[in-house]
Amino acid sequence: MSRTNSLRTGRGRRTALALGLLLAVLAAACGKEGSPPVKGPKAEALPVYQVDQGFQLPESATWRKAQRRGYLIVGAKEDQPYLGEKDPASGVYSGFDIEIARMMAASLGFEPKTIRFRTIASANRETALQNGQIDYYVGTYTINDMRKKLVGFAGPYYMAGQGLLVRTDEDDINGPQDLAGKTVCSAAGTTPYQRIAEEYPKAVLVAYDTYSVCVDNLLTYQVDAVTTDDAILLGFAAKAPDEMKVVGKSFSEEPYGIGVARSDNALRFALDDALEANEKNGNWKKAFEATLGLSGVPAPTPPPIDRYPAN
Numbered sequence: 001m002s003r004t005n006s007l008r009t010g011r012g013r014r015t016a017l018a019l020g021l022l023l024a025v026l027a028a029a030c031g032k033e034g035s036p037p038v039k040g041p042k043a044e045a046l047p048v049y050q051v052d053q054g055f056q057l058p059e060s061a062t063w064r065k066a067q068r069r070g071y072l073i074v075g076a077k078e079d080q081p082y083l084g085e086k087d088p089a090s091g092v093y094s095g096f097d098i099e100i101a102r103m104m105a106a107s108l109g110f111e112p113k114t115i116r117f118r119t120i121a122s123a124n125r126e127t128a129l130q131n132g133q134i135d136y137y138v139g140t141y142t143i144n145d146m147r148k149k150l151v152g153f154a155g156p157y158y159m160a161g162q163g164l165l166v167r168t169d170e171d172d173i174n175g176p177q178d179l180a181g182k183t184v185c186s187a188a189g190t191t192p193y194q195r196i197a198e199e200y201p202k203a204v205l206v207a208y209d210t211y212s213v214c215v216d217n218l219l220t221y222q223v224d225a226v227t228t229d230d231a232i233l234l235g236f237a238a239k240a241p242d243e244m245k246v247v248g249k250s251f252s253e254e255p256y257g258i259g260v261a262r263s264d265n266a267l268r269f270a271l272d273d274a275l276e277a278n279e280k281n282g283n284w285k286k287a288f289e290a291t292l293g294l295s296g297v298p299a300p301t302p303p304p305i306d307r308y309p310a311n
């Protein structure tokens with residue numbers, strides 16, 4: 001059914017009404033630091049990261065440049081609930097990925113006020129790192145061999161898996177095997193997009209720059225499902241549990257890494273060390289519980305760091 005047709009029907013009018021309400025709810029709830037989900041646990045306090053005052057990393061070209069500049073430029077997402085969100089009014093970023101970025105900054109000797117976040121969409125991450133537009137990237141960025149040819153990865157710091165988000169009135173889709181003939185939305189240049197294209201060719205794939213646009217399309221009946229990492233989808237569902245649900249089991253492994261320039265092994269190893277230290281001292285768990293934990297996921301044991309050799 002086309003959008004125009006659907007809006008003429010009763011269901012279409014109800015949907016339009018529901019969507020208006022939802023947008024109001026999302027506008028009120030999105031982006032505020034620690035904004036509570038509609039259902040689920042309450043916000044915990046965010047950890048305070050001890051800045052390593054005497055830290056030096058002269059072997060890292062990225063670190064030296066940031067030091068001279070006086071601030072870090074960190075690539076992130078701005079529309080992924082509990083992971084990377086930007087408050088439209090204050091411009092403040094929040095979420096688990098943002099906390100990982102802040103933890104790393106403190107370990108590299110940078111004060112919190114000397115971090116500047118820059119939103120970079122999934123498809124532009126490699127270029128941004130290769131061109132030195134950002135010092136590092138923290139935004140649901142899956143480590144894989146293809147990307148390792150272009151960039152470096154510290155971590156992993158979290159293990160996600162691909163999932164499916166549908167409207168609550170959807171009964172036919174319970175896993176990727178049900179996608180034949182259905183319209184599925186994902187972001188361009190991503191592993192979930194790639195997997196559907198390769199393994200579920202009967203699905204009708206639609207790509208946008210961001211998952212929030214996919215979610216808008218889902219709520220207006222323009223697509224049947226949104227696919228990406230469960231961590232991202234659970235956040236959207238937690239913000240609007242009456243409208244959307246995550247279905248089925250996750251069907252891939254998406255280890256999240258911190259993207260760095262491929263040549264900067266010194267920075268990569270320093271970030272590996274910093275992740276390990278923060279996992280040990282409890283900051284990782286605390287940060288998780290105060291952010292991504294709000295979408296209903298209990299804090300897991302973080303995956304082991306893969307300190308692969310310099311290349």
Ligand code: GLU
Pocket residue numbers: 122139140141142187189190191192228229254
């Ligand atoms: N983790 C997947 C990827 O890196 C999907 C999430 C994203 O687009 O950031 O492609």
